[in-house]
Amino acid sequence: MASTLGVLEALLRNPGAIATKLEVKQLLKALLKRPGAITSASEAKQLHAQILKHNPSSPLYTSTAICVYSNFKLLNQSLLLFKTLQSPPSLAYKSIIKCYAVNGRFVESLASFVDMRASGNTPDHSVFPSVLKACAFLLDLRLGEAVHGCIIRLGMDVHLITGNALINMYAKLQSLAESEKVFETMTTRDIISWNTVIAGNAQNGLHEDALAMVREMGGAGLKPDIFTLSAILPIFAQYVDVDKGREIHGYVIRYGFDKDLYVASSLINMYSRCARVEDSIRVFKITRQRDTISWNSVIAGCVQNGMFDEGLRLFRQMLKDNVIPGSVSFSSIMPACAHLTTLNLGKQLHGYIMRCGFDDNVFISSSLVDMYAKCGHIRTAGWIFGGIKGRDMVSWTAMIMGCALHGYAEDAISLFEQMKLEGIRPNHVAITAILTACSHAGMIDEGRRYFDRMTEEYGIRPGLEHYAAMADLYSRKGKLNDAYQLISTMTTPTGTIWSLLLSACRVHKNVDLAEKVASKIFEVDPENIGARVLLSNIYANDGRWKEAAKVRMTMRNMGIRKNPACSWIEVKNKIHTFIADDKSHPLHDEINIALCELQEKMELAGYVADTSEVLHDVDDEQKKYLLYGHSERRAIAFGIMSTPAGTTIRVIKNIRICVDCHTAIKLISKIVGREIVVRDNSRFHHFRDGECSCGEYW
DNA sequence: ACGCTCCCTG
Incomplete structure (x- = not known):
């Protein structure tokens, strides 16, 4: 065997070499057992040449060549050969299925699997993982279950890699009970089995189960690795549990996992979700190897924590470092333009987005709707909104809030109702938007109706932002006592909410109520600059210069200064x-x-x-x-x-x-x-x- | 051969 392969190597590596038909035949037979002996694409081509020269019509040799090409992911070459076969043998099918899968052509991969079954060829443990991966990618649960049935009949469900692929498929298709069942029935499990089931639980909201399994894997003699950690870090990000997150960070450092891109991005994200932007920037800075995703994580972290200028600075730095922005980069940075109302920058980015062909991305379109609306171009916002294919609740909300900010309450209401007709259930932000619309148009009755029915109709209990919108609605309309009553029904009203009423007291010149409200604010938020400025202005407005001066004096003594208009x-x-x-x-x-x-x-x-x-x-x-x-x-x-x-x-x-x-x-x-x-x-x-x-x- | 990270609305 060794000598045959030696001759083969000589043949393949030296295109001028001559071999007898018998020699080639023996070589190919040896190769059938060890296709891995071919170590490069050019060797694969030499093999193909030898086959063409000596025995082009042999299905067995052709299949071998397909198998070798497939190992090098050469789909086109594999396909050309595959199409010459009248009734492809198992090897040809298996190779082509895998080759389609590694090239991301999952539909064709599954179609070939179906053909293979129809032709009476029996699949084996070498194809099932690819086929299951294709089912997972295409979210085809029914076919996945059929494949699982086939696997069980062939007794392949004890195969480790096939089992892992099954766990993953069920997890991706949110069939967690099935995924767990496969894991339980497997006779041997490796770290991939554990990581796959942990990641599945983590991503499907079974956070406690995921964390419990991380603890359990120690008992099976396995230590969490980079995959385990990047799967569970998002849990702490979501729970805003920076203590647990830090603990993981410590573990990451002890095991030298901090060089891993995935772990780094998860850490950056975890810290920024916990409002520790400095920490996420620190992690980012010590990550030498950076990709678009780690840049996106740190940029999004800045923007979400209100550090818009820093976000923009990092975005520019990313471009300077020749990192190509992806669609996520744009949807992360656009809110910075919206908040800073830098229309020109927003427009430039919009141009960039169109050149990249990202303008049909729903995340980006929603952020553009928001940006244009916040920059005053409500018509452009509406035009972009109109062009969004597959609008989601976020797109609708951006547009509704845009109308609200511009005072177009009727449009906001009709959009809101239209959204519901399209079967999209509003979330708490969408309801905030519609309440804001009513507030800016003085539509008390409509606003009150949405507010009163939100729990019953949409299953959302009023939160701070809804109370704020309602307090604002009453206040703007001059219904100061109604606003006062509403805020008083809250268990813990914030200074911000009372401030809405305070500024209405200023507009409607109600000094007595203002004093009462101001004292409420100073109880919960003594440092509230805005409220002190307002109170002083209310006094001044009423000609009570002495009281006004006293408030200013207090501010000076507290060391607070108002921002200039x-x-x-x-x-x-x-x-x-x-x-x-x-x-x-x-x-x-x-x-x-x-x-x-x-x-x-x-x-x-x-x-x-x-x-x-x-x-x-x-x-x-x-x-x-x-x-x-x-x-x-x-x-x-x-x-x-x-x-x-x-x-x-x-x-x-x-x-x-x-x-x-x-x-x-x-x-x-x-x-x-x-x-x-x-x-x-x-x-x-x-x-x-x-x-x-x-x-x-x- | 099978597994991991990032993005939009107040």
Whole structure:
């Protein structure tokens, strides 16, 4: 045997070598027993050549050649030979089934398996794993069960690898009881058997079972490896159990598993889900070998924890390091653009997405809908939404929330109802979106109805965000006592929720309630800057300058400072920021002149400054002057000066727009014939022809 | 031959 193979090697490695027909025949026979003797694709081709030369019509030799080609994953060569066979022998079938499977052609792999059965050939332990893998990939439980039946009849279910493949198939098809049963009946199990059943439990929500099996495997003399760890780390990520996660991290370090990409990505994800972004960045930084997935993990971690700039920085770094972004990279980074309202960057990424052919990805489309809506382009958002094939609840929610933020409550409601008609059950976020829509349009009855029925109809109990939306709904509408009652029914109302009511007290000038609400806030959240600023403004607004000053004093003593009010506008790819009374913009004087001209036209149109919103203890003339300095007006004036007539002006402001500015901008939109879109800290206002989309609720 | 990680909506 050894000598025959030696001759064969000489033949194969030296294309010029000559052999007799008898020699070749013997060699091929030897090869039939040991196809693995062929060690490269070019040797495989030499073998094929010898067969063609000496005995092209032998099904046995052809099958051998197919088998050898298959071992090198050469599907096309295998297929060419396979098609020459009238009735392929077992070896040919087995080889072609495996070859299809390793090339990811699962449908064809299964079709060949069915052909093989139909032709009366008996499959064996060498094909079942591939066939089961194909069933798992194609989510074909019925065929998988049929294959299992076949395996049992042939007595192959004791075969280790076939058993492992069965466990995996049932786990992927969420047939956990079956998967467990196969595991139990196996006579020999290896670490793959354990890992497969552990991963199956972990991914299907049987977290405790998965963890119990990790403990049990020690009793079977097996130690958790990289597969075990990357399967169970997501459990701690989901439970936000950073202590257990850290324990695993320690184990990972002790066994030197921290060099593994999968383990590293799971650790990065675990830490960021537990809001420990610093730790996930640390793990990322010491991971030398990085792939798209580890980059995605750290980028998503930053974005989900509100570190948008860091996320963008890492995204750029990834591109610089020549790591090709995948669809997940884009759906991870897009929310950063949405939150930062960096429309231009969002558009650039959108272009990149289209060039990559990712624009039909539902995750990406949903993030684009959200990004465009949050950047003020609700029509573009709607256009993208309309083009999504296979919309899921997230896509609908993004669109509904977009409409809500822009004050288009009727559209939001009809979308919500349409979603339900399409058989999609809303989750808690979708309900938050519809409540927000009602809130921004002052639709008390509709909002109340959705709120009252959510538990009964959708099986979702009101959470903080739903109470917040309802408190906001009552507050915006001026139903301050209803809001107070509702919040009081909560077991543990947060400072944030009380703050919604507090800002309504400011709008509706209810000082007594404001004091009561403020004390509630300071009880649970003494550091709440926003609430103290609001309270001081409420006092000032009421002319109670002494109390206002006292609140400011307390803030100063506590060492807290409020963020200055500011507005910004993007013109020609550059963001221009305006802070109230700040004169640093290069066109400051020109902007002032433009504002004065506008002011005259506004006064001709009947505008009277509402100085009640100026919270400084100065005379009326000065108050009027202070109003001109409001940052959103300067941003708008600058936008009008620096863009062609008719261009929509888009301004973003970090705090609520004031009543006087709201009136002024309505007039400005009419005077200059422009659509002006202003986003404040809670929603969008579309000013057009003297009207605003908010209908005076904001 | 069979097993593992990442992504969207408030």
